[in-house]
Amino acid sequence: xxxxxxxxxxxxxxxxxxxxxxxxxxxxxxxxxxxxxxxxxxxxxxxxxxxxxxxxxxxxxxxxxxxxxxxxxxxxxxxxxxxxxxxxxxxxxxxxxxxxxxxxxxxxxxxxxxxxxxxxxxxxxxxxxxxxxxxxxxxxxxxxxxxxxxxxxxxxxxxxxxxxxxxxxxxxxxxxxxxxxxxxxxxxxxxxxxxxxxxxxxxxxxxxxxxxxxxxxxxxxxxxxxxxxxxxxxxxxxxxxxxxxxxxxxxxxxxxxxxxxxxxxxxxxxxxxxxxxxxxxxxxxxxxxxxxxxxxxxxxxxxxxxxxx
DNA sequence: AAAGGCACCAACCGCACGTGC
DNA sequence: TGCACGTGCGGTTGGTGCCTT
Numbered sequence: 001x002x003x004x005x006x007x008x009x010x011x012x013x014x015x016x017x018x019x020x021x022x023x024x025x026x027x028x029x030x031x032x033x034x035x036x037x038x039x040x041x042x043x044x045x046x047x048x049x050x051x052x053x054x055x056x057x058x059x060x061x062x063x064x065x066x067x068x069x070x071x072x073x074x075x076x077x078x079x080x081x082x083x084x085x086x087x088x089x090x091x092x093x094x095x096x097x098x099x100x101x102x103x104x105x106x107x108x109x110x111x112x113x114x115x116x117x118x119x120x121x122x123x124x125x126x127x128x129x130x131x132x133x134x135x136x137x138x139x140x141x142x143x144x145x146x147x148x149x150x151x152x153x154x155x156x157x158x159x160x161x162x163x164x165x166x167x168x169x170x171x172x173x174x175x176x177x178x179x180x181x182x183x184x185x186x187x188x189x190x191x192x193x194x195x196x197x198x199x200x201x202x203x204x205x206x207x208x209x210x211x212x213x214x215x216x217x218x219x220x221x222x223x224x225x226x227x228x229x230x231x232x233x234x235x236x237x238x239x240x241x242x243x244x245x246x247x248x249x250x251x252x253x254x255x256x257x258x259x260x261x262x263x264x265x266x267x268x269x270x271x272x273x274x275x276x277x278x279x280x281x282x283x284x285x286x287x288x289x290x291x292x293x294x295x296x297x298x299x300x301x302x303x304x305x306x307x308x309x
Numbered sequence: 310a311a312a313g314g315c316a317c318c319a320a321c322c323g324c325a326c327g328t329g330c
Numbered sequence: 331t332g333c334a335c336g337t338g339c340g341g342t343t344g345g346t347g348c349c350t351t
Contacts, residue, residue: 055320
């Protein structure tokens with residue numbers, strides 16, 4: 001038996017929303033909050049599919065949306081984040097307060113792609129266009145994404161946990177070329193087919209460190225998305241994935257935690273989090289029960305948005 | 310002024326994933 | 331364990347307005 005449709009299509013409006021529909025949706029959400037999208041249309045007196053209501057609210061009606069043109073800074077941030085995350089528009093949007101994934105996706109397809117082409121950069125690979133067919137070519141982007149793989153080679157389901165970055169060689173290389181692109185699992189086993197020699201792996205552990213300075217995270221716990229954060233907590237990678245967690249301070253509604261860095265990179269387990277210095281020590285706490293870390297672990301420090309469960 | 314092409318973007322669609330029963 | 335459901339995501343479509351010829 002297939003799944004039931006999300007709504008009775010013959011009884012729903014489609015296409016552009018009217019002002020009256022918008023107002024009904026706004027009024028309902030003001031009174032009852034977000035969530036239960038399937039039942040919302042009926043309760044709000046709207047002849048719309050629940051998904052349509054959700055989209056309309058998230059992409060257009062939400063009061064915290066920033067309207068208007070993208071700034072040059074936002075452009076560059078999107079380009080950098082895309083080089084790290086690929087077409088993960090929701091993750092990119094989470095780093096651009098007031099912007100939606102749909103908006104960024106549209107903007108990417110209509111503006112930034114062209115901009116990158118005009119710079120001679122392939123928007124998908126972030127490599128020079130004339131190097132697209134050369135697998136050994138040096139990436140042009142300032143940073144390169146490394147997708148964390150589980151030890152069995154599969155990707156982690158939660159893409160929030162997939163983010164990792166490497167940047168190497170800025171100290172001894174003035175052209176900003178990124179030198180190493182390896183999966184974390186490959187680094188954990190220098191004898192694997194990854195191609196990293198023991199020396200290279202050690203070198204990577206010693207030198208890899210990227211801090212992306214990004215704006216305020218908009219993906220913060222709220223009554224509407226608290227479950228999402230609970231799930232993230234529950235879905236923490238297994239201890240054998242050797243991840244240390246830092247949760248940010250006090251996240252009550254009156255005191256939001258602020259994360260200004262995506263401090264990602266390879267560090268030894270005894271090494272202090274450099275992000276601490278940037279943020280102020282009081283803002284960072286280490287989880288009380290970090291996963292076990294083995295002696296020779298390659299630790300991936302990750303920084304998460306606030307959590308208040 | 311009309312027609313065609315193009316750019317933009319809101320909205321839709323199908324699918325994946327997590328949860329609860 | 332399997333199913334139904336709710337939600338979210340990324341890709342695509344279609345309507346609209348502007349520009350060019």
